[in-house]
Amino acid sequence: MTDDDHVFKALADPTRRHLLDRLFERDGRTLTELESELAMTRFGVMKHLRVLEDAGVVVTRREGREKLHFLNPVPIRLIHDRWIDKYTERQVSALSELKTRLEGRR
Amino acid sequence: MTTTAAKTTQVYRVFIKASADQIWEAITRPEWTARYFHGAHITVTPEHYDSRSADGDVWGDSAVEVFDPPQKLVHGWRSLYDPEMALEDESRVTWEIEEDEHGVCLLTVTHDRLEGAPKTAAGVSGAGWTGVISNLKTLLETGEPMH
Numbered sequence: 001m002t003d004d005d006h007v008f009k010a011l012a013d014p015t016r017r018h019l020l021d022r023l024f025e026r027d028g029r030t031l032t033e034l035e036s037e038l039a040m041t042r043f044g045v046m047k048h049l050r051v052l053e054d055a056g057v058v059v060t061r062r063e064g065r066e067k068l069h070f071l072n073p074v075p076i077r078l079i080h081d082r083w084i085d086k087y088t089e090r091q092v093s094a095l096s097e098l099k100t101r102l103e104g105r106r
Numbered sequence: 107m108t109t110t111a112a113k114t115t116q117v118y119r120v121f122i123k124a125s126a127d128q129i130w131e132a133i134t135r136p137e138w139t140a141r142y143f144h145g146a147h148i149t150v151t152p153e154h155y156d157s158r159s160a161d162g163d164v165w166g167d168s169a170v171e172v173f174d175p176p177q178k179l180v181h182g183w184r185s186l187y188d189p190e191m192a193l194e195d196e197s198r199v200t201w202e203i204e205e206d207e208h209g210v211c212l213l214t215v216t217h218d219r220l221e222g223a224p225k226t227a228a229g230v231s232g233a234g235w236t237g238v239i240s241n242l243k244t245l246l247e248t249g250e251p252m253h
Contacts, residue, residue, distance in 0.1 A: 003121065028115055059117045059214070070117040073232065077240045078120075 003056070004082070007075045010055035015040065016048050020057065023071035030066050114227065115218040118235045123210050124246040126203045130176035132246060133201055142241040142251045155181035163187075168196060178202055183217065185226045195222025215239060 010016055019034060035045045049069065052058035059072045122129060132138040136147035136158075146165055148157045152173040157166030168182030179201040185191035198219040204212045215235060220227040245251045 056119060056121070059119050061115075061117060061216075068115075070115070072117060072119045073236045074118050074120045074239050074243075077236045078243070081240060081244070 003075065004079060006055035007057060007079055010052050010057055011076075013048070013051075015044075016052055019045075019048060019052060020071060023058065023069060027070050028061075028068040030068060034069065114220040115216065116220070116227070116231055116235065118215045118217075118239050120213055120239055120243050121206065121210050122213055122243045122246055125209065126176035126205050126211050128246060129203050129211055129213060129242075130179075132242060133179065134175075138245075142245045143238050150179065150181065157186075159187070171198070172200075176203055183226070185223070185229065188225075188229070191223070191225045191229060194224070194226055195219075197223045197226060213239070213242075 011020075015038065018038070022034060022037060023029060031042065031045060031049065034049070035042050038045055049058060053060065056075045057072055059070045060067050061070065062068075124132075132142075134148070134150035136149050139146055139148035139157075140160070145160055146157045147160065148155070148166070150156075150170060150173070153170055155166060155168045155170050157164070159165055165187040166184060167186060168184055170179070170181045172178050172180035181199055183197045183199045185194065196219075197217060200214075200216040200218070202214045202216075204214075206212050217227075217230055217235065241251050
């Protein structure tokens with residue numbers, strides 16, 4: 001899988017998107033904190049966090065005895081630059097072309 | 107402790123297809139930083155971190171704590187480009203470059219010690235560092251910045 005594949009896979013699951021939203025609200029959380037908000041076993045949450053880590057959208061750091069999870073938005077930004085920007089630009093130009101054509105007909 | 111770290115530490119990470127030396131040069135020399143870092147001309151010496159606008163306004167002026175090319179750079183951060191943020195306490199930025207395989211490096215940027223700089227923390231989070239770092243990646247990999 002390419003880097004993009006990992007990110008798309010990570011985002012293609014509601015629980016994982018929920019975890020990202022929780023980290024967006026407050027960054028640097030422990031597994032215990034993240035787990036407390038989900039109706040899921042600790043192992044289930046760990047598994048999802050590992051997929052997010054493999055994709056690079058979550059980065060962990062040790063602080064004392066705790067392992068903290070941080071949201072890393074860079075891979076999502078790169079997906080945005082590569083996939084979203086490109087197509088929305090085309091859409092905008094298609095619309096403006098349509099507008100020109102319709103107005104030209106009048 | 108967790109709560110403090112949560113509000114005062116931000117971590118950004120990206121793989122870049124470039125050598126550690128290239129990345130080091132791109133983060134320490136003004137002719138590079140001007141192309142991806144909001145136009146900032148940043149010069150880093152073993153002692154000093156200096157950031158200026160194209161017109162020479164001082165945007166950053168801090169001591170360098172660690173200067174270990176091409177692996178690790180630690181310097182202070184003061185947001186002198188904004189009058190309100192400029193009054194806040196100094197925070198800290200750490201750049202770590204690890205060689206991976208096949209000519210790829212893992213770059214990790216950690217902005218911490220933001221306890222006394224809440225406006226800076228909000229200003230650099232989200233689009234701030236994310237934009238700078240993804241722009242740096244694009245510049246080094248394609249020769250052109252994205253934005």
